[in-house]
Amino acid sequence: MRLSAAKPQARESGQLEHEAAFAKAVDRYARAWxxxxxxxxxxLPILEHQTAALRQASTTLENVRTGATRxxxxxxxxxPAIAHAMTALQGRDRVTRLVAGIAHEAQVRRDPLLRAERFVRAWKGLEAQHETRFWRAHEGGPRLTSGEVREAGQRIEASMRALAGELKRDPQLESILRDRGQVLGIRPGSRLDQVMRGGDIDRAIGRGVEHGHDRGRRGPGMSR
Incomplete structure (x- = not known):
């Protein structure tokens, strides 16, 4: 009986030690980051010892838990809440939030529905940026030159192409977006709907550019 009781206690002790080592590694990474x-x-230029500290902290974190740095x-x-915690919190509070963020990312990788929700949110965010850059160029926001508008558009379009490539490399994600598209907020005929159903990404984005130019000329509060 004593031996059988000692085994769970040993496992619990080992788990606590691992959790403590993990928290310490996360804290070290956060300070270096x-x-x-x-x-x-x-x-300012990043100093050599700072680069080395971040690299070593990453290695330590990976040694404690594989994939944690990623x-x-x-x-x-x-x-955004995790990014805020990294910069606004310190000590145990920061470590607690970052550990929770790491756990959530592991869950996202395992759960295709969570990946789908994140994908749609990221795509819609890029679409919003794509359109508002024209409003900023034509309305009362910070003035943008035509070159700045073009450069911003190219960066956003590159991000959209990268997302589309991610979609094509993840058949499970693609299947969920097709099956649950409207539930996830994908409008039939939208740019994402076209890409999701095998449409040409450049043509879909080009449609968005024309739409953005048109809305930029009319302004965000006007319609045809």
């Missing part, structure tokens, strides 16, 4: 981010924000970087990119 914020050092590098601070230099970028100030327009998931944390993805969370920082995809989830």
């Amino acid at each position: 914020t050092d590098v981010a601070r230099m970028n924000e100030q327009g 998931d944390l970087v993805s969370a920082l990119t995809q989830e």
